[in-house]
Amino acid sequence: xxxxHPSIASASTPVRAAFADxxxxxxxxxxxxxxxxxxxxxxxxxxxxxxxxxxxxxxxxDRMALLTALAEPVSEATEEALRxxxxxxxxxxxxxxxxxxxxxxxxxxxxxxxFE
Numbered sequence: 001x002x003x004x005h006p007s008i009a010s011a012s013t014p015v016r017a018a019f020a021d022x023x024x025x026x027x028x029x030x031x032x033x034x035x036x037x038x039x040x041x042x043x044x045x046x047x048x049x050x051x052x053x054x055x056x057x058x059x060x061x062d063r064m065a066l067l068t069a070l071a072e073p074v075s076e077a078t079e080e081a082l083r084x085x086x087x088x089x090x091x092x093x094x095x096x097x098x099x100x101x102x103x104x105x106x107x108x109x110x111x112x113x114x115f116e
Contacts, residue, residue, distance in 0.1 A: 024090040
């Protein structure tokens, strides 16, 4: 049976098991908020600017060009960071106590306002 998640097919047995349960779905739903994604993207952008130079000495036009050039790599890195975090959290939570798993599984769903 093929996995619906592209990176799961080659994953170890514990990782595949983690993706098959409610904990994974609970964590996945929570990771979908725009606020959370924006926080990750901002942190990655800050790191990227540290790596390439923050461009504060650049003219406004050149700084905007730098930010535009970094937009796609930051977006890709954000998605990958969230995928890895989601996978690792699901694996870690599988070994948590039943009460902890229950709280996470029942936790708040993402609301419409998380996307505004």
